[in-house]
Amino acid sequence: MHSQWLPTIPPCNSHVQRRPLLAAIFMVVVMLVWFPVCSLAQQADAEVLVAEGILALEAKQFDEARAFFARAISLDPGHGRAYYYLARCHLAQGRSDLAIAPLTTLHQLRPNDLDATYQLGIAHFALRADEKAAPLLEEVFQREPSRKDLGFAVGVLRYQKKDYDGAVAALASNRSSDPDIQQLVMFYRGLALGILGLSDQAQAELISAQRVQPNSPITGASVRIQEALTAAATRMPDTQRLHVQLAVGGYYDDNVAVNPRTSSDVVAETLRARTTQSPGFVTSARGDYSWYRNGPIESTVAYSYYQTVNTNSGVGAFDIQDHLGALSGVYRGTLGSIPYEIGGQYSYDYMLLGLKGFLSRHTLTFPAAFVPPAVTLPALGRMENLTTVLYRYQRKDFYAEPGNSDLRFAPESRDAFNSMLGVLQAFRFRQDQYILRLGYQHDVEAASGSSFAYSGDRIQAGVQVVLPWYDLNLRLDYEVHWRAYNHVQGIFLDNTGELSARRDIEQDIFCQITKPLPHNLNLALQYQGVLNSSNIPVYAYSKNVVTTLLTWSY
Structure with a gap:
């Protein structure tokens, strides 16, 4: 009569049925915690590799430096500094063509970064790819015209497009501590001024820069x-x-x-x-x-x-x-x-x-x-x-x-x-x-x-x-x-x-x-x-x- 009020005792195998659920919950928790930890560890490892690569680059051990930067990129494909220094490695060996790929990736990762835009533009400029270099360098010039040697590059690109007034303006704004670049600035300003008919100014510019193109x-x-x-x-x-x-x-x-x-x-x-x-x-x-x-x-x-x-x-x-x-x-x-x-x-x-x-x-x-x-x-x-x-x-x-x-x-x-x-x-x-x-x-x-x-x-x-x-x-x-x-x-x-x-x-x-x-x-x-x-x-x-x-x- 009172048996219906007695608690029902579950069978013994009900604990076994709960174990897969608990295991799944445990795995989810582990994944949520473990993967960020692993990611942070990989980023830390990539940062160490980049630091070692920079030391090798400064010692002019270019092969070792490239290997460090490549390993850093494999661990952290979004590591911008690794792409930047890998490009620097290629540029130091005179291989501007090989620097294009890492600089392009860097620009894609940081489209609003002026340094990334500038470096990619200069690399194209070095390869005489003027059509690719011009929009990148012009973008930087509009936002930061006083950047070192930027007015020179923009002035040359405008000169090549026969925009002589624009070339004179860009070259006049150039800031540089390199005497060779300063001589080149005077040389191109002289050409642009001469074409514009300003012969007196052109004469002064060209004579000042005569050692740029010695005969x-x-x-x-x-x-x-x-x-x-x-x-x-x-x-x-x-x-x-x-x-x-x-x-x-x-x-x-x-x-x-x-x-x-x-x-x-x-x-x-x-x-x-x-x-x-x-x-x-x-x-x-x-x-x-x-x-x-x-x-x-x-x-x-x-x-x-x-x-x-x-x-x-x-x-x-x-x-x-x-x-x-x-x-x-x-x-x-x-x-x-x-x-x-x-x-x-x-x-x-x-x-x-x-x-x-x-x-x-x-x-x-x-x-x-x-x-x-x-x-x-x-x-x-x-x-x-x-x-x-x-x-x-x-x-x-x-x-x-x-x-x-x-x-x-x-x-x-x-x-x-x-x-x-x-x-x-x-x-x-x-x-x-x-x-x-x-x-x-x-x-x-x-x-x-x-x-x-x-x-x-x-x-x-x-x-x-x-x-x-x-x-x-x-x-x-x-x-x-x-x-x-x-x-x-x-x-x-x-x-x-x-x-x-x-x-x-x-x-x-x-x-x-x-x-x-x-x-x-x-x-x-x-x-x-x-x-x-x-x-x-x-x-x-x-x-x-x-x-x-x-x-x-x-």
Whole structure:
């Protein structure tokens, strides 16, 4: 009767049925707690890896640094600093192309971060991807125009779009502590102002920035003087091992600064206003010693020094000083009845312009000379021949180039490897009383800057005569060099006002009269004329140099 009020006792297996529910609740709680803890731990580990990577980056251990940043990104794909420093790693090794991917991800993670936007824009700018760089850098410029070097980049991009007023405004607002960037700012402002017709301002800007684009043709006349000094040396007996040559003289140069010829181009006409005419003094010293001789083999070491001083202080920045050291070796023999000489030479020279480093060159030269059989010609008599085949490989490094300090201007760098292959045939009459020379050369300039890479062809002609009066020796040389540049110029306009590939024709005339004097002295009067024609008016110029030299040889 009372049994219905008794509590009902559940069966024993009801505890077993609750256990899966309790286990599920426990797993949910563990997941809610464990995963955030794991995530925080991974973020902490990623932060440690980034710190270690930064230390490796500062020590320039780039491979280790990249590995640290990559591991940090794998642990925390949203770690912005890891992407930033990974990009810095690539940029430090000159690989702007590899920096694009991490910087793009960084910009996506932080679209409102000006630093991320700026870094991505600068990376595109370095790769000349102007269409991608412009909107990013313009966005930063609108919000923070005083950011370091930003006005410079924006100004260049506007200049490329022919927005010259905007370019002048952006360049004027640039803030920089880098003297190279400051020089580039003045250079581009000068171009923009010149195009806008503000010639007085443009002149001041371009003259202030003249060292940004130093004219390599200013050294051409000096190189030819050095070559003529070597060729004019009194030849001593083969038994003498040491040869020394000293020279002093004066000259007059009507275009020291290599100003462009008259044209309708505003920039070229602005450059023409520079001081460029000057008399001057030249000194030279050269010595070589045959340190090894053994049968047909001979090796020689040599050193030369060369210095010009312009007496017009307005062109003192173009004074040239050159130091050259060389090691050469030759092997002489006969092939049948044909005498020959093969050799090789390594030389290094360091050139200063206005007592500042301007150019260094490593040069490998491999000449091979043959003496074919003589022939007898009607009226001319016996003609002897000398055939020379020459290969030259040269590395040229220019200092104070824009691309040396800023990868964004690598296309304007003239650092280059030059390969040249040529042949020169000399026809000799009456025991070298009369010599006629004809030659051809082909050279390729593999410049690191696309604006200066070219393929060229040169034709050479010359005559050398011993005159019947006073033992005078007359030498006349003429060369013409066709240069076809491989890429469209990025800065200077052609004759039609457009950016196009540069085409140059350079003609060189060299005339020298020498008179032997007692005591191993030699007096020489030289004239050099250069006429460079170009479809880019800035590169079209003419140059005339008259030199008198007194040389002593031992």
